Amino acid sequence: MFVQQLVNGISLGSMYALLAVGFAIVYNILGIVNFSHGATIALGAYCAYWLSTYLRLPLELSMVLSVTIAGLVSALIERITLHPLRRKGQPQIFFFIASLTVFNLVTAIIIYVSKANITSYPRTLIYGSIRMANVIVPKLDVLMLGIAVLSLLALSAVLYKTKIGLAIRCCSYDSRAAQLMGINPDLVIGTTFLLAGLLGGIGGALLGAKYAVYPELGDMVYRAFFACMVGGLGSLTGAIFGGLLIGLIETISNAYINAAISPAITFGLLVVILLVRPQGIAGKLVEDKI
Amino acid sequence: MSFYESVFVNVGIMIIIAQGVYVITGLTGLFSLGQSSFVAVGAYTAGFLATRFEMHPLLCILAGIVVSILVSFIIGIPSLRLRHVYFSLATIAYCYALQAILTVSETFGGSIGLVGVPVVTRWWHVVLGVVATVWIVRNFKLSRFGLACLSVRTDELAARTYGIQTFVSKQIAFSLASAISGLAGGLLAFNLGYLSPDMFTVPVSSEYLIMVFFGGLYSQTGAVLGAAALTVLMELLRTTAAWRMIAYSTIILIIILVRPNGLFGTWEFSLDSLNPRRRAKHGLAKGGEGV
Secondary structure: OHHHHHHHHHHHHHHHHHHHHHHHHHHHHHOOOOOOHHHHHHHHHHHHHHHHHHOOOOHHHHHHHHHHHHHHHHHHHHHHHHHHHHHOOOOHHHHHHHHHHHHHHHHHHHHHHHOOOOEOOOOOOOOOEEEEOOEEEEHHHHHHHHHHHHHHHHHHHHHHHOHHHHHHHHHHHOHHHHHHOOOOHHHHHHHHHHHHHHHHHHHHHHHHHHOOEOHHHHHHHHHHHHHHHHHOOOOHHHHHHHHHHHHHHHHHHHHHOOOOOHHHHHHHHHHHHHHHOOOOOOOOOOHHHO | OOHHHHHHHHHHHHHHHHHHHHHHHHHOOOOOOOHHHHHHHHHHHHHHHHHHOOOOHHHHHHHHHHHHHHHHHHHHHHHOOOOOHHHHHHHHHHHHHHHHHHHHOOOOOOOOOEEOOOOOOOHHHHHHHHHHHHHHHHHHHHOHHHHHHHHHHHOHHHHHHOOOOHHHHHHHHHHHHHHHHHHHHHHHHHHHOEEOHHHOOHHHHHHHHHHHHHHOOOOHHHHHHHHHHHHHHHHHHHHHHHHHHHHHHHHHHHHHHHOOOOOOOOOOOOHHHHOHHHHHHHOHHHOOOOO
């Protein structure tokens, strides 16, 4: 039973990790809390739903397309709303509010188009489950974990093996110096948002397959925010750990205590972790926190 | 209650909530995404006492304010030590936690919510609440506690160097903001007649924050007028039905992009500024940081 919950928790946590990493790469480069990430999560789920239901595309194809759309929308959001603020050199709080407003706007559009219904994809993504000893793992969970691992590997390949990845890392160390070295910050930041949007889209599309497609799916961004911060500011590995931790706490408190009270337990524990270990579980010291 | 009165009551309650957000975010610089849960504490306390013990509405609202202040200490003492976004995180956590507790608790009606609260809020109650709140917040802002909060917002380290107990200042501002939210919650409970946990979510808090931001984050006048303008706008857009949330968010987004400081920036309305002679005497004509 416990092993079973552990497996479920890791699978859910891997989704949170994807969302958290998307949140963290934007935080690293601009130092802003990007709530518009939630918009890409919801879009990832809804575009897959719309494409597969109304255009009758195969579900797998519509998921791939919806992830692409989420990525592009994320870059577009940056271009339209955050770029003007950045050019004027506005303080962080304006980004905070602007991204929150964009998130609300996209949620409002989704609610308008979908009539606020809770729906699901026209068919289940993958049936059946794998049985090992007395642990039963749905194939969907295995698939989610697999896709999460692959996406994170792909992300690290982009960040560490390509030229644009080098530029992104360079900008997150020191964006001014990067600019002086001839790196175009607009291009780098645009790409970062594109990558974040892709990760958000993947997370959204798969969470839509696991649970249901509903407009509040974007609220997962708050969990991503938590995972990113609890894991350790400015560390992508930390964000992954944070995501897994939230997934585990949530699944275990769902199973052993009560599903309705589990947010209280999860978030309470996370605050305790923040208080006792302000540098995050990844251990990178950030003096600014307390 | 006529349509116009109900709009008026809504506007009044929103102004009170915005004053609370102004105290904690505009004045002290802490981004609280849990303000809606303090409204929930006030509303649920008032609603619970009114339905179970049939207490007088005024007593219920007062009890709501007291409980909000108590809760603000329970939440504030650990989380106000955290800075910047970490405080926002803690308030998000609190908001989710409270919502979960309200959803499971049988006493408070669970996920269906608390029903059968008497609908007694009239326009003069709200006017009284708004006037009292605005007056208290204005005096708080000009008092030494308010100045301490302002210095915490501007530069926390510098404030500490000058001997300001930043933690105490933050706790005072947080408790005042909670008390104001509790008052708004009480009025809300007696206005709507029912309460449910999903009326007080994190997105709702973010809407409060955006409302204050719209008017000008550092201006009390802005908080009042921003809240009033957006609530009226929401009612005007009612004719467009489903489009209204989209139109509403778009208008706010455009304002934020065009005028990042909000409609009023740091400008404050004062009776003195209407009189040119006194204006010169107080040096108000120069403008400057809204204190």
